[in-house]
Amino acid sequence: MDLVYIVGATLRRWYVALPVVIVAGISLLFVRSSLPTVYQTATTGLVIGPQESIIGNATVEVNPFVYLADSVKVMAIAGASVANSQQVRDKLAAEGLDADYSVAVQPGTSFIDIMVSGTDKEVTERTTERVLREVTDIVRGFQEKSPEGQRMSVQVLQEPNVFETSPDSSQRLMLVIAALGLAAAIGGAVTTDLVLGRRAARAGGAAPGPIPGGPLPGPGPAAAPSAERSGRREPGETEAGKAGEAGEVSPDTMRLNAFREGSPRPSEPGRSWYEDDALAKSSAPRRP
Secondary structure (H helix, E strand, C coil): CCHHHHHHHHHHCHHHHHHHHHHHHHHHHHHHHHCCCEEEEEEEEEEECCCEEEECCEEEECCHHHCCCHHHHHHHHHHHHHHCCHHHHHHHHHCCCCCEEEEEECCCCCEEEEEEEECCHHHHHHHHHHHHHHHHHHHHHCCCCCCHHHCCEEEEEEEEEEEEECCHHHHHHHHHHHHHHHHHHHHHHHHHHHHHHHHHHHHCCCCCCCCCCCCCCCCCCCCCCCCCCCCCCCCCCCHHHHHHHCCCCCHHHHHHCCCCCCCCCCCCCCCCHHHHHHHHHHHCCCCC
8 A cells, every 4th residue: 555545545434534634723723722722831041250369469440241250150050040949839839829940050151040930920920030139149158258248149131021821731732633544544545445346346246456555366276167168069970869867868868879989978886888889789770
């Protein structure tokens, strides 16, 4: 069964495939409408170095973005780990912020990515702001004994933006429904085409054709010879002999008839062939 036949059968039996496709489409719309709307927010923070530096007895201001020590990377990892802890999650849930969130550090940098998702838009926005503030407090809490100007801090690089999306599970579910609906439509059309084709062949008196792509049928049995003989009489054969072969005369009459050369002579059970031959010669009419 090749692709050409499958496409042709689907087009010929479109009245079978079309309802299945319509049912699959309605199912997709129903599943899509029953799923809740999911809101997501994303923001990015950067852990920067201190803004002051002590040189001798003098304190000078420095550019925090040129502070490239590994300490800022370690501080970013520590802040993200604490923000993802169950203790912080329970604290936010107690405040009514039950949206799901994740805090991750970009490898090799001090960039902190915050992702929040929830079914309520307002709760999602509030959770994002609260998680960002929590990360800032965590970084500040690690440096309580350091002078204010020499502490590392979190700089917000991107303000939270809210957008609607669909959960990954719903997308996979809709993809499965679409694939099953298409397979059912094609399978139903091909099966209907095979069944109707065989039925039409039997109704027309012809043997069913081979299944497309399947093995070819072998030669059929040889036709049995006709039981009826033609009305033409063979040379040397009498009417009585012909009637005897048809079962219209008794075996005794058959023994008195002339036989063709090479034809078998019938004999009764218990009598040899030469006895039959002698009986035939004695019963034959004599020439004058």
